[in-house]
Structures are given as structure tokens and as C-alpha cells.
Amino acid sequence: MGDVVVSMKGICKSFPGVKALDNVNFELRAGEVMALLGENGAGKSTLMKVLSGVYTRDSGSLTIFGKEYGDLTPNTARDAGIAIIHQELNMCSHLTVAENMFLGREFKSHFVLKNAEMEQEARKYLDELGVDISPRQIVGDLPVSKQQMIEIAKALSVQAKVLIMDEPTSALTSREIEELFNIIRRLKSQGHGIVYISHRLEELSHIADRITIMRDGQYITDGKYTDFTMDEIIANMVGREIKEKFPRVECEKGKKIFEVKNLNAGRLVRDINFSLYEGEIVGFAGLMGAGRTETTRAIFGVDPRESGQFFLEGREIIINGPKDAIRSGIVLAPEDRKKDGLCTKxxxxxxxxxxxxxxxxxxxxxxxxxxxxxxxxxxxxxxxxxxxxxxxxxxxxxxxxxxxxxxxxxxxxNSRVVIFDEPTRGIDVGAKVEIYHLMNQLKKQGIAVMFVSSEMPEVMGIADRIIVMCDGRITGELNAKETTQNEILSFATAFEKKITGEDTGNGGN
Amino acid sequence: MEGKKQSIVSRLLEIKGMRAALTAFIGLIVIYVAFGLMNRQVFSTQNILNLLRSMSKYLLIGVGQSFVMITGNIDLSIGSVVGMSAMISATLMSHGMNPFLAILITILCGLIAGVVNGYLVGKFKLPPFIATLGTMFVTRGIAYIVNGNRNTDNIASGIGKEAGDAFQNFFYYAKVLGVFNTFWIALVVFVVFFFLLAKTQTGRHIYAIGSNVDAARLSGVDVVWTTTKAYLVSAFCSVVVGLILSAQAGMGNMDAGNMYEMYGVAAGVIGGVSPMGGAGLLLGTFAGAAVWQTLENGLNMVHAQVGIQRIVIGVIVVLAVMLDVILRSGNRKPKSK
Structure with a gap:
């Protein structure tokens, strides 16, 4: 294990109305993979944005390679050797690999680009990673996994010594994940420090050396990966007990109102079956990208579906567009209110x-x-x-x-089914409680409520029944009063096996 | 709600887009008076009547283009549909077809162009600039083809002097209550579409898809049909202008309506219709069309060169939009009362 390359102490960062980071400590050493863990909204991405200069911290100290930095900007962070590989890749898909790698710092002599030199340089870094990509290829023609490699090569070409990878495996196949892991191990052996953010806890054993766990913007713990059991990790990620914060009304569960049968729509909605009953709120839990929003959109007729039947109070209804859904009495309050919910003008x-x-x-x-x-x-x-x-x-x-x-x-x-998709995202606590009261009111009126939320305490506090999704499938159905967050999380991470167990080295210590 | 206590004036001002529309009206008065002081002829009854008649074309075009702009799109085919309509109607009449039937056929042809635009943009999601550029060329081509690549003969040669005069008088030369018919026709069309936009479900849907097409779709709005309706309104207005032009000339001119789509954009934009969609009042378009015509008329009356006229008009359009942008960025925060 190498020297400490990044040390963050007591980092605080507030946004209007939210304390996103509260006194967070973080340490990364050369030649290690540090897995940064936490639920959605725990502050992982915010912390890494502070490190890469996107956000300026409010207080706390930040040391990179022994040098204390004040307010980092993206440029100073880059010069200090920090590179971030974003979840959504930032590439100009119409340009070539070399053009992308040297975008904004092209080699030129007297206004004329030196393409050959750039291509040669690009090839050097691609070779260093051991990936077989021609610098002349158009980036948009390459699969996501290869684009990711180019991002990594680009990071190396600016002499980055610290690589932050935000959910790098979410769009990859198992083979591609293997390839990525090999590259990560190679980078590690060259002395790079790697911050690895992922929801797929099962990947950790293949790659992580140490872990840092965050929750609600706070640092919880860190240590060697092998010193933790999976249960401990989950318990630390989830932590709190705040069921009582949520107003709950008890209702008699009545007759079945709405049923979805064999719904399939793309990769993230696969073979969905469930029913909604009178007098209950059904929570849909899962990680981001689990297919919950896609499911609501498929039900509401926004996105095309491959198969699926809907029954409203026993009668089959045909939904070919939002109009049909609304006429039948099914309504959707969508996730992204600026994009889908409001006509802001x-x-x-x-x-x-x-x-x-x-x-x-x-x-x-x-x-x-x-x-x-x-x-x-x-x-x-x-x-x-x-x-x-x-x-x-x-x-x-x-x-x-x-x-x-x-x-x-x-x-x-007068709707029969109301679907809420992340209704409390980005709003303050008071408004949240009002939304909960509203859902309870609907429940009392005998309206079926489907409630998608990524905040587990909220789902557990408000829903009567919880359906957990992972990777486009329903992986579990739980009684909200009897379940635990750990149980939900284990269903939410029940990915179909993507990784073969052949390489179990946990980072090669 | 505190709204009940407010005076009518302040309630009117609260209507979105009303300020921009009123600003355009004030601009109109300023421009008119300014030209009048330079040349008293501007104030003459004859000139006012001419003004009203000439602005009618811009008003109609402006109404059509405003509908499309409020949906967040644009219609470049307006001028060509005007030309096509003038040519189809004049060709049919100069070959002796009953004027009513000729008008009906012309309207149908124009509406087909509107449906095509609506489907290309709404259903097939083509960029409106490209889709209507295509229909612009096609409809202009049709305008050329219908009478074998030449302008038509006098329509009276086909339907006789009496019917020909009746057609020309109805659309252009006759007066009702001392004002030229053309203006009344434009006014009726204006009022109907004003009502459609302000007071009906269709109007609301047009604003909604212009503001946020995703949210509108998720609220059950039929985006394809609503887009098509906006293009249909635009096409209909263009047809009426085409008929006016063929009545004015007594014949069909293949190049009639050239550049009119841009006059429509100018009228709308001067009156506060947002080219980005979602905002604007037809009242503003009315003011915009009047400003446009008053400028043209006034510059003529003071004997400005054509080149100067174009420059002044260009500058006014840019200033009007710039004013809007500045006012908006200044008004971004809600005023606390």
C-alpha cells in the first residue's frame, strides 16, 4: 500500500436547504482501489465533485499529493492529477478517438493541427491500457465500454494519478466488466489511486481494497474491505431508524383495483406482474436505474411496450397513450418535474x-x-x-x-389509480410530509396508490406493501411493517449474476 | 385570492404576454404619429383605409405563423402556400370554374400542405425548419406547374367580367361600412383564431406543447394532432392571403407571397410571440402586423429608399426581440407584493 495521495478532512458543503456534506473525511492511497459506498443521496457524488473541483467546499481541508489546496477549480484539480470518469460519458460522438482525447489541447503548429502526432500519442496511452482501439475510429461507433476506456486513456494522457469512477459498470456486460477490472488492476499496479463508486456490492470482492461508507452526507466509517462482512457494510450504509417521521394511516385492505400482467418494455421493464388494492399504498423500491420509472411510463402509455395487459377493477383496459390511461382513471405524477411534469412557462x-x-x-x-x-x-x-x-x-x-x-x-x-414517481425528490421536509398526507388521503378514499421512491425510509414509512425492483425485474415483495432496510437492499441488489467467480482476488494484496 | 380586488387594468396586465402586446401597440402609435408629423398625408382617411387593407395580409400571415411559433415550431412554407393558392384559384377561375368551387378546392389544397407539415413535424419529428423548407419548395413548385410555368390570364377571361369583378370586389376592392373588405375578412379570421387560441382546449394544448412537449404528452395531450392543427391554421391563413392576392391582381402570379413566412415571423415577434414556443398573444400579433405595415407605409410616405426601408424594418425586429429578452431577464424573479 502506497502513500496517502488524497486527504480530505472535515469537508462541508451546503446547497440551499440541504446540507449535502457534513464534516466528511476521506483518504486515498496510491496503488489502491477505494470503494466509496452509500445509498442514493448519501453524498458520494458531491464529495467527488468537491475533489474534482466542480463544487467548492464550504469548509474543511483538502490535500492532494501532500499539497494543501484552497478552492479547487476543475482546472487546478486536473493539474493536481485528479480525473473523473463520469457515469454518463462526456464524449463528442462524431469525432475520432484521438480528436476526443486531445479536445481543447490539440497539438498544432501555426494553426495547423498535427494529427499524426496526436494519433501517435493517443495510441501510446491506449497501448498502455492494453486496449485495441484505433485512434482514428469515430467514438460514436464504439460500444460504451470502449468509450469508457478512451475516457480512462484520456485521463492518463493528462497525467492523472487519481481516477474517480462513478458507477463504471452500470452499462457494461459481464465480459466488459472483466476487461474493465483488468485495466483497473493494471492502473493500480502502476501506482494510481482509484476511487470506485458502485451500487453493485457484489463487485467489491473483485476489486476493492478499502471502503469508505457515507450516509446522509456524513462520513460513517472506513477500513479494509476484508475487515467488513457484507451485512456490516449494508447496516452502515442504511443505518437509521426513522420510521416514526412518516405519518401513516391504517386502512382496511379492500378489493383489487388494478392489475398489471406480463409487462415488458425494453431492457428495464421485464416481465412485471403486480396488483394494487383499495386502501393501500404500494411502494416501489430499488436503486437508480432499476426500471421503476420505466415501469410507470410503460403503464401510463408513454413508452411503447412489447407485451402486457392491464386490468382495472377486473376489466381489461387498453392503454396506447397517456390519454387512454387518463380516461381510464390512471394518472402519473412523473419523476422529473422540470422535464415531464410542468409547463414551466x-x-x-x-x-x-x-x-x-x-x-x-x-x-x-x-x-x-x-x-x-x-x-x-x-x-x-x-x-x-x-x-x-x-x-x-x-x-x-x-x-x-x-x-x-x-x-x-x-x-x-376522480382517478382510480395514482402513480407517484419520486414525488419528494428535491423538496424540503415540510413539503414532503404534505405529500405523504396527500397519499394517505388518497388511500383513505380507496384510490390505489403506486409510489416509486429511492429513499428507503420513506418507502418503509409510507407504503403498506413494498415491491423491490432490480435491473428491470421485480426481485421481491415485502410487507413494509415487517421488513428491514437490509432486506430491501439485498433484494435491490439482487442482480442477475454478471461476474463469473473465476477471479476472486480482492485486489491482490 | 387577491385577484378580485384588483382593477381591470392591472388584471389585464397580469395576462401573460399582454405587456409585450401593449408595448407593441404603444410602439405602433409612436411610429404612426412620428411619420404623420413628417408627412400629414399619413393621417388622411384614404391612407388609413389603405393601411388597414395592406396590413390585413400581414395580420393573416402573422396569425398563422404565431400559431406555429407558439407550439415551438416554425412554418417556412407560408409564402409558397400563398403563391400556390393564388395560382390554383386563378388558374381554375381563368379556365371558367365557378368561383365558389375554385375557392373550395384552393382551401383543400392548402390544408393538405398543413397536414403534411403537421405530420412531418409532429409525427415524424423532423426539425420544423427542414420539414417546412421541403414543403416550401414543393408548394412553390406546384404554384409554377398548375398553369404550365406561366402566370394566369385574367380571371374574368374564364368566368366572365361580372363574376370576376364580384370575386375581386369581395376579397379586395369593395368596402363595408367604409372599410375595405380585405380588412373585415382578416378581422373575422383573426377573431375566430383568437377565440380558438385563448378560449378553447385546442388553444391550451398549443401553448402546452410549446412550453413543454413531454409534460403535455404526459398530461394526455395528443401532440401530433395538436401540432397538425397549428399548421392547419397557418395553411388556412395562407390560403386566404393567396385568394386576396389573386383578387387584387385579377390573375395568379407564380411568385406571389414570396418571403411572407418571414413577415409572419416579424409580425408575431414584434408583438411578443416567442419563437421558442409557449408564449404570446394574437393581440400582440395584431399590433405587430400593424407596426410592420405602418413602417412600410410611413417610410414610403416620407420617400425613403427601398434599401433604407429594409434596414429600418430589420433593426426594429431585432430591437423588439432584444427588448423582450432584456425585460424578461429583469423580471425573472417574482415580484413580492
Whole structure:
């Protein structure tokens, strides 16, 4: 094990309304793979963004190769030898490998590019990694795994000594993962320090030397990977006991309202079967990219599906688009409110009215303003949306109130099934509780509530039944009152085996 | 809600896009008065009547283009559809077809262009600039082909002097209540589409897809059909302008309507219609068309060269949008009352 190359002590970082990092310590040594672990929102990415200069820390000290840095910028971080390989690769897909590697620092003599030299240089670093890619190939023609290698080669070409990899395996096949791991081992043996962020805990035994665990923006523990059992790791990641924070109402579970049978839609929705009942909230838990959002979109008819049947109160219904779903009484409050939920340039009134125009307009499609006013005022009152009036643009409201508009526009109708996709993301605690109350209210009214959330305590606190998804499949169904976070997490990480067990060396210590 | 206590004026001002529209009206008055002071003829009744008639074309084009712009798209085929309509109607009439039937056929042909635009953009997701560039060339080509690559004869030669005069008078030369028919026709079309945009489900859907097409789709809006409707409105307005032009000339001109799509963009933009979609009022388009025509008219009256006219108009369009951008960035934060 080598010298300490990165040392972060007491790092704090706040965003408006959120303390994203609270006194975090982190240490990386040369020639090791440090796995940075934690749930979604634990602060892993934020910490690494501080290290790579994307965010400036509020307080704390940051030492790289023995040199103390004040406010890092992306450029100083790069010069200090830090490189980050993002989850979504940042490549110009129409350019060649060499062009991408030297983008912004092209070799040239008197305005003329020296392509041959750049290609030669690119080949040198690709060879160093032992990957067989021609520097002249167009990046967009290469598979993601190869693009990732190019990113790594690019990092090496700027003399990076510390590589941060954020979920590098999420889009790779098992063979490609093997290749990546070989490269990581090679880099390690050359003395590079590697920070490895992954949700796939089963990968750790193949690659991690040490681990650092974070939770809620705080440093929890670190140590040698072999000193922890998997249960300990999960317990440290999950930690808290805050069920009581969530208001729960008890209802009699009634008759079946909605059933989904054999739903298939792309890679992330595979053979989904479940039912929703009167008087219960069904939580959908899982890691990011588990296919929960895709499932809601397939049900709502936004994305095309390969197969699947829907039954509403025993009768089969055909959903070929959101319009059909809405008419049948199924509504969706989508995940990304800026992208899918709100018309930000339109007023609160127009946003709330939009999906309900069929009720507001007469049979000739002419708007009835007083009816509209009535529905909108009801929505604003029921959800206590804080807005100066109905005519302000939706994007002038706070995040929580915007979310209430997204939800509120659906509650004007008499729906039978309400699907919430991450309804509390990015909103403050008070607004969260209001959304919970709203879901409870729907539950009491006998409306089936499907609730997708990545925050486990929330799912456990609000849902009656929890369906866990992983990699596009339903991997478990649990009673919220009896389950534990560890149990959910183990289902949420129940990936189909991607890695063969042949190389069990945990990093070659 | 505190809205009830506010005066009518401040409530009007709260309507989105109203400020931009009113600004354009104020600009209109300033420009008109300024030219009037330079040449008293500008204030003459005759000039006002001419102004109203000439602005009608820009108003119609502006309404069509505004509909499309509010959906976040653009229609480059407007001018060509105008030319095609002028040629089809004049060709049919100069060959003796009943004017009513000729008008009906012309409208149908124009609407087909609108449906094609709507489907290319809405259904096949072509960039609107490219899709309507294509239909622009095709419809202009049709304008050339219908009468064998030449302008038509006088329509009276086919349907007789009486019917020919009736057609020309109806669309261009006759007056009702002392104002030229052309303006009344444009006004009726304007009012109908104003109502459609402001007071109906279709109008709301048009704003919604212009603001956020994903959110609109997830709210159950039929994006393809709504886009098509906007292009249909644009095509219909173009057809009416085509008929006006063939009535004005008494014949069909293959190059009629050249560049009109851009006049439509200018009218809308001066009146505060956002080329990015989601915002704008037809009232603003009305003001924009009037500003446009008043400028053209006024510059003529003060004997400015054509080159100077173009430059002034170009500068005004850019200034109008710049003003809008500046006002908006200044108004980004909600005012606390």
C-alpha cells in the first residue's frame, strides 16, 4: 500500500436547504482501489465533485499529493492529477478517438493541427491500457465500454494519478466488466489511486481494497474491505431508524383495483406482474436505474411496450397513450418535474387545467373559465400550494410548490389509480410530509396508490406493501411493517449474476 | 385570492404576454404619429383605409405563423402556400370554374400542405425548419406547374367580367361600412383564431406543447394532432392571403407571397410571440402586423429608399426581440407584493 495521495478532512458543503456534506473525511492511497459506498443521496457524488473541483467546499481541508489546496477549480484539480470518469460519458460522438482525447489541447503548429502526432500519442496511452482501439475510429461507433476506456486513456494522457469512477459498470456486460477490472488492476499496479463508486456490492470482492461508507452526507466509517462482512457494510450504509417521521394511516385492505400482467418494455421493464388494492399504498423500491420509472411510463402509455395487459377493477383496459390511461382513471405524477411534469412557462392555472380540459371545456372544446377557476382554486386549497395567484408562471414557485402543482393537477379528476414517481425528490421536509398526507388521503378514499421512491425510509414509512425492483425485474415483495432496510437492499441488489467467480482476488494484496 | 380586488387594468396586465402586446401597440402609435408629423398625408382617411387593407395580409400571415411559433415550431412554407393558392384559384377561375368551387378546392389544397407539415413535424419529428423548407419548395413548385410555368390570364377571361369583378370586389376592392373588405375578412379570421387560441382546449394544448412537449404528452395531450392543427391554421391563413392576392391582381402570379413566412415571423415577434414556443398573444400579433405595415407605409410616405426601408424594418425586429429578452431577464424573479 502506497502513500496517502488524497486527504480530505472535515469537508462541508451546503446547497440551499440541504446540507449535502457534513464534516466528511476521506483518504486515498496510491496503488489502491477505494470503494466509496452509500445509498442514493448519501453524498458520494458531491464529495467527488468537491475533489474534482466542480463544487467548492464550504469548509474543511483538502490535500492532494501532500499539497494543501484552497478552492479547487476543475482546472487546478486536473493539474493536481485528479480525473473523473463520469457515469454518463462526456464524449463528442462524431469525432475520432484521438480528436476526443486531445479536445481543447490539440497539438498544432501555426494553426495547423498535427494529427499524426496526436494519433501517435493517443495510441501510446491506449497501448498502455492494453486496449485495441484505433485512434482514428469515430467514438460514436464504439460500444460504451470502449468509450469508457478512451475516457480512462484520456485521463492518463493528462497525467492523472487519481481516477474517480462513478458507477463504471452500470452499462457494461459481464465480459466488459472483466476487461474493465483488468485495466483497473493494471492502473493500480502502476501506482494510481482509484476511487470506485458502485451500487453493485457484489463487485467489491473483485476489486476493492478499502471502503469508505457515507450516509446522509456524513462520513460513517472506513477500513479494509476484508475487515467488513457484507451485512456490516449494508447496516452502515442504511443505518437509521426513522420510521416514526412518516405519518401513516391504517386502512382496511379492500378489493383489487388494478392489475398489471406480463409487462415488458425494453431492457428495464421485464416481465412485471403486480396488483394494487383499495386502501393501500404500494411502494416501489430499488436503486437508480432499476426500471421503476420505466415501469410507470410503460403503464401510463408513454413508452411503447412489447407485451402486457392491464386490468382495472377486473376489466381489461387498453392503454396506447397517456390519454387512454387518463380516461381510464390512471394518472402519473412523473419523476422529473422540470422535464415531464410542468409547463414551466405557463401559469399555475394553465398547468392545473391542462390534463383536465376535457372536464373544463364544453362539448365544442370551449373553455369554461369559472369552472376552471373553481377546479384550480380547489387544487390550490387542498394542497395548500403557496402561490400569489393562479396566473404566475409555474417556475416562479418553490420546488415543493411546483411538485404540488404536478400532483395537484391530477387530483382534480376522480382517478382510480395514482402513480407517484419520486414525488419528494428535491423538496424540503415540510413539503414532503404534505405529500405523504396527500397519499394517505388518497388511500383513505380507496384510490390505489403506486409510489416509486429511492429513499428507503420513506418507502418503509409510507407504503403498506413494498415491491423491490432490480435491473428491470421485480426481485421481491415485502410487507413494509415487517421488513428491514437490509432486506430491501439485498433484494435491490439482487442482480442477475454478471461476474463469473473465476477471479476472486480482492485486489491482490 | 387577491385577484378580485384588483382593477381591470392591472388584471389585464397580469395576462401573460399582454405587456409585450401593449408595448407593441404603444410602439405602433409612436411610429404612426412620428411619420404623420413628417408627412400629414399619413393621417388622411384614404391612407388609413389603405393601411388597414395592406396590413390585413400581414395580420393573416402573422396569425398563422404565431400559431406555429407558439407550439415551438416554425412554418417556412407560408409564402409558397400563398403563391400556390393564388395560382390554383386563378388558374381554375381563368379556365371558367365557378368561383365558389375554385375557392373550395384552393382551401383543400392548402390544408393538405398543413397536414403534411403537421405530420412531418409532429409525427415524424423532423426539425420544423427542414420539414417546412421541403414543403416550401414543393408548394412553390406546384404554384409554377398548375398553369404550365406561366402566370394566369385574367380571371374574368374564364368566368366572365361580372363574376370576376364580384370575386375581386369581395376579397379586395369593395368596402363595408367604409372599410375595405380585405380588412373585415382578416378581422373575422383573426377573431375566430383568437377565440380558438385563448378560449378553447385546442388553444391550451398549443401553448402546452410549446412550453413543454413531454409534460403535455404526459398530461394526455395528443401532440401530433395538436401540432397538425397549428399548421392547419397557418395553411388556412395562407390560403386566404393567396385568394386576396389573386383578387387584387385579377390573375395568379407564380411568385406571389414570396418571403411572407418571414413577415409572419416579424409580425408575431414584434408583438411578443416567442419563437421558442409557449408564449404570446394574437393581440400582440395584431399590433405587430400593424407596426410592420405602418413602417412600410410611413417610410414610403416620407420617400425613403427601398434599401433604407429594409434596414429600418430589420433593426426594429431585432430591437423588439432584444427588448423582450432584456425585460424578461429583469423580471425573472417574482415580484413580492
Amino acid at each position: 405557463l401559469s399555475v392555472r394553465h398547468n392545473i387545467a391542462l390534463p383536465n380540459l376535457d372536464m373544463i371545456c364544453n362539448k365544442f372544446g370551449v373553455l369554461n373559465s369559472s369552472k376552471e377557476e373553481k377546479y384550480c382554486n380547489e387544487a390550490v386549497k387542498n394542497l395548500s400550494i403557496k402561490t400569489p395567484n393562479l396566473d404566475v408562471d409555474a417556475n416562479t414557485l418553490s420546488g415543493g410548490n411546483q411538485q404540488k402543482v404536478v400532483v395537484g393537477k391530477w387530483l382534480v379528476r
